[in-house]
Amino acid sequence: MRLTFYGAAQTVTGSQHMIEVNGKRILLDCGLYQGRRAESHDRNRRLPFDPQSVDVMILSHAHIDHSGNIPNLVKNGFSGDIICTHATRDLCAVMLLDSGHIQEKDVEYVNKKNRKRGKPLVEPIYTQVDAEASLDSLVSQNYSRQRQVLPGVYLTFLDAGHMLGSAIVILDIEDHEAHRDVRLVFSGDLGRVGIPIIRDPQTVDSADLLIMESTYGDRLHPPYPDAEQELERIVVETYQRGGKVIVPAFAVGRTQQLVYTLHKLANQGDIPRLPIFVDSPLAVNTTDVFRTHPECFDAETRQFILDLGGQADPFGFQDITYTRSVEESKRLNFLRQPAIIISASGMAETGRILHHLKNNIENPNNTVLISGWQAPDTLGRRLVEKQTEVRIFGEPYTRRAQVEVLSGFSGHADRDELLAWVGAFQRKPQRTFLVHGELEAATALAGGLKERYGMAVFIPEWKQSFEV
Numbered sequence: 001m002r003l004t005f006y007g008a009a010q011t012v013t014g015s016q017h018m019i020e021v022n023g024k025r026i027l028l029d030c031g032l033y034q035g036r037r038a039e040s041h042d043r044n045r046r047l048p049f050d051p052q053s054v055d056v057m058i059l060s061h062a063h064i065d066h067s068g069n070i071p072n073l074v075k076n077g078f079s080g081d082i083i084c085t086h087a088t089r090d091l092c093a094v095m096l097l098d099s100g101h102i103q104e105k106d107v108e109y110v111n112k113k114n115r116k117r118g119k120p121l122v123e124p125i126y127t128q129v130d131a132e133a134s135l136d137s138l139v140s141q142n143y144s145r146q147r148q149v150l151p152g153v154y155l156t157f158l159d160a161g162h163m164l165g166s167a168i169v170i171l172d173i174e175d176h177e178a179h180r181d182v183r184l185v186f187s188g189d190l191g192r193v194g195i196p197i198i199r200d201p202q203t204v205d206s207a208d209l210l211i212m213e214s215t216y217g218d219r220l221h222p223p224y225p226d227a228e229q230e231l232e233r234i235v236v237e238t239y240q241r242g243g244k245v246i247v248p249a250f251a252v253g254r255t256q257q258l259v260y261t262l263h264k265l266a267n268q269g270d271i272p273r274l275p276i277f278v279d280s281p282l283a284v285n286t287t288d289v290f291r292t293h294p295e296c297f298d299a300e301t302r303q304f305i306l307d308l309g310g311q312a313d314p315f316g317f318q319d320i321t322y323t324r325s326v327e328e329s330k331r332l333n334f335l336r337q338p339a340i341i342i343s344a345s346g347m348a349e350t351g352r353i354l355h356h357l358k359n360n361i362e363n364p365n366n367t368v369l370i371s372g373w374q375a376p377d378t379l380g381r382r383l384v385e386k387q388t389e390v391r392i393f394g395e396p397y398t399r400r401a402q403v404e405v406l407s408g409f410s411g412h413a414d415r416d417e418l419l420a421w422v423g424a425f426q427r428k429p430q431r432t433f434l435v436h437g438e439l440e441a442a443t444a445l446a447g448g449l450k451e452r453y454g455m456a457v458f459i460p461e462w463k464q465s466f467e468v
């Protein structure tokens, strides 16, 4: 049996891991690598293995760094099943199409420049049409149900608590060549304990081999209840100043968590009644998917729905408006009273959030609320650093609005939560491979695992293979 790490090796994005056993190939995830444009384009376009040689693919969750290269995989000849949870399938139906649209737009922009410079034109990695075609390959199954995916290979999903539909992958494999049974566990992305809407990550009792994420292997987050109180304080203070709260937020996951928490706070009378706008077509579409998957909700969210009469919508109440059209979005520019505007992109790099920042950033009564990790060199990061001169659409603006950072909403387990998750294995894995983390974070987590549990831990390099 052999493992090869084709992505998310010493980095966070581009999750792709191959298992070869009994003459078959199983691909775990097929994510997009997200880095500098030219490098990413090449790396994503040419898959590092032959798609036709893959027998089955298992998808841990719908985030683009795990699912985003599926259309390219299918376009290049993969004809097996892609197995994921029901919610992941439905999120992919929205998110892969959106990604296809982004790929097309991106290439349009690059080609405009290339044409001017007399350089050859490039093709999109895939189009919306390719994305749509790839959805035919998705086959879904619920959590905690075992199913044979190849002769002698049995798959079970557990809840990873990271986003709607996110899964821990358990593969019970009859390794015919080595005459043994092997349990391989892939953590996928692991969430935090106590985060709203979704359940806490489930634990696993035993494993022989473990492939595990390490995003925050070197960092701790504040506990989630503090984040809820922080949100309350920020909304109340901004309201008292007569200002608006502008929130750049990822359309999938973060937006729904914020909406649900605001709904709860408003119901409890902890925040004043003020209009809340979700201004992102992708967020509107994915919120619809959330509504149709109550099987993924945690006990608190289920109780919240029951308390409101069973028919209640955790993502909709009288104060909230979802805006889809450009006209509706533009109308928000003329809003004068206190309000909350949640919009994408999450790092304020593109999208409608830029218009809202442009219109609101120079007013000291307003607050820009940052609720997720911000990559270096993004407008979001510059706001976190509280820079006073920022550029939006190429124009300079003086930031007078307050900036607040809410880190408790993170979608990823921190160091202590990762260590505790491994602690729950009654039979510890013989070998553990750390992926989905920068080298520093992975090294720090490897140190913790060795010290606390005496485990054998490896941090694979890109394309590195292991006989296991």
Ligand SMILES: [Zn+2]
Pocket: 061, 063, 162, 189
């Ligand atoms: Zn993820």
Ligand SMILES: [Zn+2]
Pocket: 012, 063, 065, 066, 189, 436
């Ligand atoms: Zn990820």
